[in-house]
Amino acid sequence: MNNLIIAKFGGSAIGSDGESIPQIIERIKDLKIDSKVITVFSAPLTIHDGKRRSLTDVILEQGKNAENGIKPSLDIVKTCYQKIIQLVNEENKENCQNTIDVHLEKSQKALEDALQSKEFADETRSRALAFSGEILMSHVMNHILRSNNIKTDAVEFDDWPIITDNNIESTNFLKSESNEKIGKIEKLVESNQVVTIGGFIGKTVDNVTTTYERGGSDRTAADLGILFHKKYETSIDFEKDSSVVSADPKIVKDGLREVFQLSYNEARLAGMFGMKILDPIAIKEIVEHGVDMPIKITNIKNPEKITVIKRQLDEQKGHPIKIVTGKENCAIFRIETNSIQKLLTSLDKDKRYSEFIILSPFTKDGVELSRILFLDGDYVKRNEKYFLGFDSLATITYNRGVITLIGDEMWRVQQVASRTSAKIGESGLNILNMDAQEETSRILIVVEDAEENIRKAIVAVHEEISKINFI
Template sequence: MLEQHRQQKSKRKSRLTVAKFGGGVIGKNGENIPLVVERIKTIREISDAGPLVIVSASKELTSLAIKVGEEYAFSGVGELTLLSNPYVWIKDSFMKEPYKSNFIHELSDCFKKVKRALGQIAENKEFINVNRARVLAYSGEVLMGIALSYVLNSYGLESTHVQIENWPIVTDKNFENANFLEEESRLRINHLVNPLEDGKIVTMGGYIGRTKDGLETTYGRGGSDKTAANITMLLKDVYDVTLDFEKSSIVLSADPKIKNIDRKELEEIHYLSYNEAILAGQFGMKILTPSAVRDVYEAGYDIPMVITDFRNPKHTTWIGREVDINGDSIKIVTGKKNCALFSLDINMRKSFRDYMKKIKRFHDFYELATDEINRKSRFLLLDGEFAKRNEEELKAFDEYATVEYGLAAITLVGDRMAEAPGVVAESFVAIKERYPKLNILDGTIQRPTSLILLVVSDDDAEKAVSAIHATRNYVNKKVKLADYYTMFTGNLGWSVI
């Protein structure tokens, strides 16, 4: 599929794949690295340059690094070998000389930086800001990018890694949830282009950025996806570029881990628009970080993206700017737990929206129907922890503002739902037929995104998703039948159905 897509694209630029491998794919302690190498070989064969490979830390390593950092902030001590042992194993298992010896020096240099940062953390009794970023960078993504380059060379694939002083991702000084500065970053792309033009595979860690002053920063959770998207944005004018997210599976119509989901009803989703991918990611689809797609979408770019099952690469989900006019009305049913409902005076609505987007840089919230009786605007925040951390600031907008926790947002994703009247009613009926006592606390249709949003308690989230998903195929068939009748009857198609 990837090769066929490549052949259809413009021949004026060299073909380049930016391939991102997450921690789940790399595996615990890097156990899946041989499979990653094989995928990189395959991608290289269908590319004119590269590939350029973005990596996360190995599975569970970031959580370990956070635990160690917090231990140093609390007591001044922690088990540092927990962070270095995976790299020693990778070195001994997958590297040959002279790359093994070279990596030992890189490993030592990185952990000197980790120890320095931990010393500052212990002294200040805070695991925050640049020291937090340094611990995570030099024990995690930056070091994994270095390690993979030496592994690739050991396998006979000429590779180089991006040096931290040449880091192409430039960000602001929001150290723990940094914002990408595209124009400043564009000044550094020669550090990527030059080795690519020399025929090398280039590796670098995701998640990590640097300020213009050279201070390390981190993106938010799932930031390696965002790094891959930002790198693709920087290279789109130089190469015929495709962004490939190598994952453990492609997109399905619902999360198979949800209780009571009928596996036989799950369908592979082979195409999503940018809008659909962003919404699905915001509302709990864990396979892709929504900010990665949002950055490309809001910049106005049209960059092809693909989610590839790295164990079965013929299985893919493509993501593009165009709406799938022949696709299902309901592509995905998903849910996001741990949400919060924030209510404030209706006159503060615009100020609150501007504050969230421009000051807090927080986009994962939706406005629900106004409480006209009490003159309250109501916003559903998709991150309850964010609401808790910032509750004092939020309530400063209105002394009578309230925050309600323990809520879940259930959503149906599909650009064509605007053409399918009655989907909300079908969803309510599906839930009530299967779970009569389940209380739907709220519901809304968001225009123009065609987002259908239901609010339930956290405890009822999985029940609601499974009930709606069970009717997904029925509703989609109903819509297609209406389309068929419309061909002959005009707008009477839905009336006939």
């Protein structure tokens, strides 16, 4: 069976106005030596008013302008691509420019539709994002790779293999329907060294353009792995500006440890709780479809530095607590225990939503109450009516933050719960809730989400971990 690497390059890997694309070219040249390669691209970044911004945010801003009756403009987007196209040679430049013009016309049309309807939502929003960002970037990269003598082709949107349900703005992957549409990309993989495709974007069986949530290019890479894993010896490679370390380096400056291996479970939990390793839903989809394939997080600047994510890990010799992380903007939903199952079923079947953790229940006035920690307070606010429909007496508490420790074998660490909670207390933070479960090897510490609380707690706990003995 031939090798296939699905390599995802996010906005930070592409760099502002494509400044890091030469590095991407060299990585792709290395990857294709022993393998077929499908490259998944996010929307690029640009510099505007001295700030680094994703083109996704630029388009969302223009869509909001359209809703408010202000004529939308793609000038920022056009300027970005005019800089990137300088990496295309003369032989391919005219075709590349035509591709840029055609796609941006489609994006402009979507924005004009929003201006006319005063609504930037659903497919209008999806089309504006798709044809200015991920899909266009994949075509531009196709011409750049050709300019570097790499045999490559891009997936056209008419032949899109990622088929989704009808939740337009936060869509869900449909495997069987996608399997019926992979014929074209299969032929492209067979006949080329490299195939380029945009991340984040899907389409329904009725050809309606859809998008995943932010970070959805990770899911595109995972979905392609699910579709191809029986046809090739498939692996996924997320190219980032660093491999995984023991805390967010923007928060913890000293004493960071490299993390060489993570289980699927550890990687998913870390992603859910704030570590920008990969979209946790990408892992969830791989697990749900019974697929077992290795995932690498590669430091694109130093490709020898990698973190491997596997279903079954090799024997572990380092510290069992691999990561300390935290999440701001959480919410806690309290509901009578006899009503919770209907809500959980609906979240799974209707919303296809899983970014929450069930905390330990408690009893008050003879009534048992269950608690759900939602990791996105904004999602709960948008859906308050939906949640309260399951129990009119349920309550929601916002402005909560959570700190967690990641490690499947955390049970080997002595006094971990008492030592970490004491350290948070010494930092002047009030612990509102602590949830420790041996079965899930999980410790959650809830504090008020105010000022620098979460960051202070992460720094304090990370410093303490290295001092705690383990079996």
